Amino acid sequence: MKTFKGGVHVSDGKYLTEYLAVEQMPIVPEYFVALSQHIGAPATPVVKAGDLVAEGQLIAERSGAISANVHSPVSGEVVGLVKRVDNDGVEREYIQIKADGNTDNVVSMNPLVDPTPAEIVNRVAEAGIVGLGGAGFPTAVKLSPADVIDTLLINAAECEPYLNCDNRLMVENAKEVVQGALLVAKALGVSNVVFGIEANKLEAYQTLSQFEGISVVLLKKKYPQGGEKQLVYATTKRKVPAGKLPSSVGVAVQNVGTVYAVYQAVVLGKPLYQRVLTVSGKGVEAPKNLLVRVGTPISAIMSLCQYNADNTVKVVDGGPMMGTTLANLNGVTTKRSSGYLALTSEEVCLAKSTPCISCGKCVEACPMNLMPADIDFNATHGDFEAAVKAGAKYCMECGACAYVCPAKRQIVQSVRLTKSKTKEAK
Numbered sequence: 001m002k003t004f005k006g007g008v009h010v011s012d013g014k015y016l017t018e019y020l021a022v023e024q025m026p027i028v029p030e031y032f033v034a035l036s037q038h039i040g041a042p043a044t045p046v047v048k049a050g051d052l053v054a055e056g057q058l059i060a061e062r063s064g065a066i067s068a069n070v071h072s073p074v075s076g077e078v079v080g081l082v083k084r085v086d087n088d089g090v091e092r093e094y095i096q097i098k099a100d101g102n103t104d105n106v107v108s109m110n111p112l113v114d115p116t117p118a119e120i121v122n123r124v125a126e127a128g129i130v131g132l133g134g135a136g137f138p139t140a141v142k143l144s145p146a147d148v149i150d151t152l153l154i155n156a157a158e159c160e161p162y163l164n165c166d167n168r169l170m171v172e173n174a175k176e177v178v179q180g181a182l183l184v185a186k187a188l189g190v191s192n193v194v195f196g197i198e199a200n201k202l203e204a205y206q207t208l209s210q211f212e213g214i215s216v217v218l219l220k221k222k223y224p225q226g227g228e229k230q231l232v233y234a235t236t237k238r239k240v241p242a243g244k245l246p247s248s249v250g251v252a253v254q255n256v257g258t259v260y261a262v263y264q265a266v267v268l269g270k271p272l273y274q275r276v277l278t279v280s281g282k283g284v285e286a287p288k289n290l291l292v293r294v295g296t297p298i299s300a301i302m303s304l305c306q307y308n309a310d311n312t313v314k315v316v317d318g319g320p321m322m323g324t325t326l327a328n329l330n331g332v333t334t335k336r337s338s339g340y341l342a343l344t345s346e347e348v349c350l351a352k353s354t355p356c357i358s359c360g361k362c363v364e365a366c367p368m369n370l371m372p373a374d375i376d377f378n379a380t381h382g383d384f385e386a387a388v389k390a391g392a393k394y395c396m397e398c399g400a401c402a403y404v405c406p407a408k409r410q411i412v413q414s415v416r417l418t419k420s421k422t423k424e425a426k
């Protein structure tokens with residue numbers, strides 16, 4: 001099996017939801033739909049308080065070259081434009097919608113039959129599709145790269161522990177996922193379509209291997225196998241230079257959920273306003289893979305999954321390696337939400353940091369060939385310039401170094417602090 005240099009072997013916790021079929025989350029009374037669910041400029045609202053909207057109706061238009069349309073996740077009435085403070089402490093704008101529970105009031109776009117590459121790109125933009133792997137970069141922009149591309153690589157590694165959203169999509173909707181990938185390949189003008197799947201998803205691997213027009217590469221189970229640079233190297237042996245994108249070596253990378261969304265937009269005419277996410281961890285009695293509408297309150301999701309606050313130490317937005325701890329459950333889902341984990345004391349490390357013992361384990365684990373201990377040392381001593389020189393700006397914040405560190409150094413926090421201090425200084 002193919003892989004990359006460095007990385008760590010983590011206990012993946014996927015068994016909690018691995019075989020659970022995706023369930024549709026019931027409609028809740030109110031939705032808060034963020035104008036900024038993507039990298040780039042927030043979308044501009046095209047509805048106002050009192051407007052009646054249908055499920056799938058455009059409610060905010062992309063503004064600028066890097067932005068994405070936003071559609072109503074439900075049929076209902078617009079309450080207004082509201083400001084809310086997100087978990088990262090930043091205040092953002094949302095369109096508040098009161099749902100009327102009418103699931104027949106749905107609008108969609110015309111399905112496209114045998115579309116041209118330009119028609120696919122336009123449809124992806126119209127449907128508000130962004131990278132569902134977490135980055136949230138508008139997909140239409142990625143489909144018009146400046147570099148020459150010869151390979152479309154579908155990131156099917158889903159290497160974050162606990163998460164099974166991509167895995168379930170590949171098992172339950174393999175045909176649609178492959179069709180979506182072939183549409184993306186057509187838009188890019190490439191014929192080489194490669195799926196990179198980690199060895200812990202054998203059902204998905206076997207299912208996808210039956211399709212023509214794609215190749216499926218089985219990858220060693222190792223974290224962060226789904227990092228773009230690591231995945232490109234493992235599947236193609238091409239090295240993406242530091243500070244460059246995979247397109248610089250002729251590879252376009254898309255996530256499984258994203259190509260599924262492309263299928264839905266092109267073939268069914270359905271914009272992106274719901275996605276699959278995993279709710280897991282031993283702090284929920286009923287873990288699930290859920291199809292959730294954007295703007296759904298996290299508290300409603302956790303309550304559906306029988307969240308037990310008493311034995312939960314932390315609730316994480318995303319996977320345990322790269323996700324962020326939620327301060328409370330007041331937030332809502334976006335197109336970028338891949339899961340929520342209620343983790344108990346058995347599942348998290350509560351040990352305090354002690355001084356570095358210079359064991360070098362973090363250096364061995366770093367998939368970016370950086371010096372994590374140096375970054376951490378300099379950042380904690382306030383020398384952010386030296387932390388940048390040690391490689392902080394190339395760090396992908398995967399957490400592999402912190403995971404293996406016997407001194408429990410909080411290296412990712414040091415990297416994030418360095419990046420924000422550098423930005424502030426600029």
Ligand code: SF4
Pocket residue numbers: 365366367368369370371372394395396397398399400401402411412415
């Ligand atoms: S330094 Fe950054 S890239 Fe390297 S292991 Fe740590 S978090 Fe990952």
Ligand code: SF4
Pocket residue numbers: 355356357358359360361362363372373376401404405406407408409
């Ligand atoms: S793994 Fe931890 S203790 Fe070892 S060198 Fe790195 S930071 Fe220091």
